[in-house]
Amino acid sequence: MNILEGIERAGFSFMSNFWRKLDKPIIGLAPMAGITDSPFRRIAKDWGAELVYSEMISSHALVYRNKKAFELGRFRKMERPIIIQLFGREPSIMAEAARIVENEIKADGVDINFGCPAKRVVKSGHGAALMDEPQLAGKIVRVMVKAIKIPLSVKTRLGEKRKTEIYDFAKRMEEMGTKAIAIHGRTLKQGYKGSADWKPIYKVAAMVSIFVLGNGDIKNQKDIAGRLSQAKISGVLIGRGAFGNPFIFHGVRAIKKDPERFIKNEGFEFAAVSSNERRETILKQANYALETKGKRGLIELRKHLAAYVKGSKNAKEIRSRLVKTSTCDEIETVLKKYENYL
Ligand SMILES: Cc1cc2nc3c(=O)[nH]c(=O)nc-3n(C[C@H](O)[C@H](O)[C@H](O)COP(=O)(O)O)c2cc1C
Structure with a gap:
């Protein structure tokens, strides 16, 4: 000791x-x-x-x-x-x-x-x-x-x-x-x-x-x-x-x-987060959710998906598609389709 x-x-x-x-x-x-x-x-x-x-x-x-x-x-x-x-x-x-x-x-x-x-x-x-x-x-x-x-x-x-x-x-x-x-x-x-x-x-x-x-x-x-x-x-x-x-x-x-x-300085100038990084982050969270909680994880993820797209152009349309997804592949497809809006 x-x-x-x-x-x-x-x-x-x-x-x-x-x-x-x-x-x-x-x-x-x-x-x-x-x-x-x-x-x-x-x-x-x-x-x-x-x-x-x-x-x-x-x-x-x-x-x-x-x-x-x-x-x-x-x-x-x-x-x-x-x-x-x-x-x-x-x-x-x-x-x-x-x-x-x-x-x-x-x-x-x-x-x-x-x-x-x-x-x-x-x-x-x-x-x-x-x-x-x-x-x-x-x-x-x-x-x-x-x-x-x-x-x-x-x-x-x-x-x-x-x-x-x-x-x-x-x-x-x-x-x-x-x-x-x-x-x-x-x-x-x-x-x-x-x-x-x-x-x-x-x-x-x-x-x-x-x-x-x-x-x-x-x-x-x-x-x-x-x-x-x-x-x-x-x-x-x-x-x-x-x-x-x-x-x-x-x-x-x-x-x-x-x-x-x-x-x-009341803040640095941070490099902006690209839409690619946003998409990857969302997908990563989806994968973590699936791996941790199974299918229930992807249902619980829906509120996060809605929050991620809040405030973006077309938010309503993207959200309505995202909340219907039930696999990571489906989430990826929607995010790819709207990648310019992320
Ligand atoms: C949906 C939601 C759930 C929360 N749950 C907890 C909790 O479990 N424990 C806690 O100490 N505070 C909880 N809070 C309070 C937050 O930790 C935080 O104190 C509050 O939201 C103010 O900080 P903010 O303006 O950064 O959100 C919760 C807040 C929200 C909005």
């Missing part, structure tokens, strides 16, 4: 904290239920995303060994570092689920969903509803941190009703042992309305010493640069801006070579 392992065994998570190994600024894919499955995460990684999260998984379902829950947790080596996101409100169940993520799913990190605004989730006291129960949220974190060696992070919002709730909440999360916090710049009450407010996120970054990732409304590379230029956050997560557009991660490696220049 070397010194670092000794420190680790003594309870100081050091070697297993992948967050420290990531180059800052971190540019990652935000978790999106029904969207960020393994095939799409691999595509995001291909284009340069450095960090990906699973879709949210019920802690109860994992602990009761539900097959679908384990399927949601499955990933490929190329997705590392990957964080599995759990939701739940019972500390002991959350701790047991975290152990499963560490020992059986073998992910790099565990995340808690303290931000989901969906009615069925909030009504049962899960997701963003837990911002209104900070004591319980803190207890969940404390118990989970104790249960695992891999780092625990949380993803949350500015507050339940007020944008200032995040200050105490973030401090509590840090005190309880969270290694990173991702903050979507809206309150629960806002849902997805209005625009994301990043000022409170910047303020949190100045208040805590854990990793802080900002999230909300990033649509292009200029937005990434704009958000990173204003304060010392550790990075950003991109959700809807990556749906049908994993190309948004294009250039992350170039950004890493010279982040200061990227940030100061």
